[in-house]
Every structure is written in structure tokens, then in C-alpha cells.
Amino acid sequence: MNNLTSRQFEIFEFIKKEIEFNGYPPTRSEIAKVFGFKSPNAAEDHLKALKKKGVLNIVSGASRGISIVKEDLGIPVIGLVNAGGPILAQENIEKRIPSSQNFLSHGVDFYLRVRGDSMIEAGILENDLIAVNKKAQIKKGSIVIARINDEVTVKTLKSISSELVVLQPENSDYSNIEVNPKTEDLSFEGTCVGLLRDFS
Amino acid sequence: MNNLTSRQFEIFEFIKKEIEFNGYPPTRSEIAKVFGFKSPNAAEDHLKALKKKGVLNIVSGASRGISIVKEDLGIPVIGLVNAGGPILAQENIEKRIPSSQNFLSHGVDFYLRVRGDSMIEAGILENDLIAVNKKAQIKKGSIVIARINDEVTVKTLKSISSELVVLQPENSDYSNIEVNPKTEDLSFEGTCVGLLRDFS
DNA sequence: TTAAATACTGTATATAATTACAGTTATGAA
């Protein structure tokens, strides 16, 4: 944690637990009471320190005007997807890209690292990161992230009906993938809403 | 929602949003200001009504002593598990059992409905609900919920090593399942920590 | 070694906030 002293960490943890338990933050006096301070000002000093270190927000004048600064974990980058589990499972997360570091972050649930060359004619190359929105409407013509029998693949959705889904690679060396969702296990993980390529 | 009037619902939603946005609940005056009340007592009246209807907790004397009563959704009961997704996916949830209705709820993440008779010698019958803890230590001898190539199964964990996992059915008609986790897709969904059987 | 930061005590005060009491008006159920 953000170079807090051990005492500051205790106070910080207490505040978090209070919010969790009560639904609202403690007052200076409540903090002082729990830690045995004889003055609420001891708590005030701690709050100022915790604010300075960037882990708390303090709204001046507001009673209990304390909130936890939630760290920007960043948008996860998914590398290889392990079978049999959710795509966003911890073990699939290669790293995270802070949303503040990227203009392409609004409506992006995760980035998926592209494997293979099946989409090169759509300008999507191996190792590119495609930005995926999980909730955007899946529709004909959009580039979708599909899961067929637990295999994750990125393709253009060519057509969709209750008995036939056609996924089209954007590479003339490959042929269309036809799936019957009634007999095969098909799900959509999301829609491609952007692309990142790092030349470094 | 708990037969709230439309006005009460507005107030309730506002309080939820405030907590979400600020990290702490609003005061009576803040509510009054937003809704155009000329007296904080109008907000007080609403809070009393919302408390009476069971959707808010009010701590008397405490500033901003408002919290949302979180409804007990209950512990999910998992019926058939669809392949290719997380076991707790919405579509697998058969129903929910309120934790308050059951002494067997502490440390239970979900109940899984048992299919087949492979565990009858351990007293686990078809249609029983086994209580599953997702985080309990997976260890030799415990009854585990395993996922092998996307098939969910309940078995006793007989032995475990990096190259061989042995899962034992508790029924002499069946033989042990041996899995190589390096070549097959094996994961543990949790440990059986209890059992429910409804005779009704 | 010296200033800054940490971790408090102790006092005091302005103001933020709860909440009671007394009303008004409107609506719908018994």
C-alpha cells in the first residue's frame, strides 16, 4: 500500500471495515475512540496524512465526508484463454492497462491479444490487442469474440439464426466457420470495439 | 421494490446513487435540497417511511446514519451446468435458498444438485444438494467438485500430484477416474462442505 | 544536525445534522 506507516494502515483498514460494515464512514471521534486517542484531533491528523498519501478523499465540512480512493486497476489484457473457465479469470490476465493511460478505454471491458493471422485482411494482426465490449449488441457484420466448444476466436459475424451461425475469417486462406448453436457449444464473449498495436 | 410509492422510490434511488458516487450517504438537508423540499423534515419523513418499509437502516443520532438494507438474494442452487462457462453463470442457477432459511449456509458459495449414483456409498444420492465452498483447501480425502474437460463431477479426491489426479467414485460399480492435469483440462470448483436432502 | 514527518494530548468553537413538534393538503380505503 502507498507507503503508509503501519499506524496509518491500521486506521485506513478500520475506515474500510466501518464503511463495509455500517454502510457509512466513521467520524473523527469514532476513530479516536476505537484507537484509544484522547483527542479527535489525532484522528484528524491521520485523515490528513491518508489524504495526502492519496488513499482517502476528504470532503471538507461534510460529516463523515470520507471515501476510499479506489485504485485504477486498469483494464485487463487477456492473453491465452484457459479452457473451462470465464475469459476474465485471474489466470488469463496478462497485465492491466490503466484506463487513464489510454484514450481507447470507454466501454472497454478487456483487451484480448490476437493469435494467428485469420483477421489480417481486416487489419487485425497477430499480437494486436483488440478492445472488447462485453455488452454491445452482437450483430451481423460486427467483429465478435466467440467461444466455440471452449475455443476463443475472433471473427466477423456473417449471419446468425437459431440453427446456423456463420463466422467469417478475414483472410482468404481460411474458410468460414459454420456452427449450429443447438448442437455445438457457442457463446459470445463480446464485440470488438477497437484495436491497439504497440510498435515498441 | 417493496411497495414503495413512486416518490419514495425516487428518494431511495437518490440515496443509493449518492452512496455510490460519494462513498457516504446524504443528510436530510442534502436530500431536501435536491428534491426542492423547503424543510429537511420532508426528507426525515421519507427516511422514516423507507425504514418502516424495510429498505433502509437508520442509525439514530448518527449523522448520515443511513444504509441500504441489502436483500438476501440467497445461495444459488446449481442444476445442470452448461459447458463453456462459469459454474455460477446465471443460466445454471435453478433457484436461490435464502441463507436465513438454512443453518447450513456459513461458508457455502453454492449448492449443486447431484446427478447420478456415483457417490451413493458416501450417502450422496441423486438430487441431493451438496453445499460447496469454493475456497476451502482442496486436499486428499475430501469430496471435491471437479471439472474435467468441461464436465462437472463430484468425487472423492484420492490422490493429487502434478501429473496424476485420482478421483474416486463412492460406488463399487464405478472405477476411479485418472486425469493428467497437464494434458487434460482439470479444475476444481470447490469442496463439498455439507449436504441437503429435501424429502418433501 | 536539523528540519520534516509521525503520532499523539488538550481545548475550543463554529457549524453540520438529527429530529421533535405543530401544521396543511390531498388521496384512498373502511
Place this chain on the structure above:
DNA sequence: TTCATAACTGTAATTATATACAGTATTTAA
């Protein structure tokens, strides 16, 4: 019709709370 509930206005008092100022002692980085 009459009573309960809902949705407020208006006033006011008690208490809850933030927070400044003045100290003390100890530890830590420059």
C-alpha cells in the same frame, strides 16, 4: 364520512462533527 397514509412547510433545539490552534515527544530523511 372519517381515519390513515402520503407528502409536504416551518421552526427550533439539542447534539454530533469537523477542524483550527497550541503543544509534546519520537522517528526519519537530507
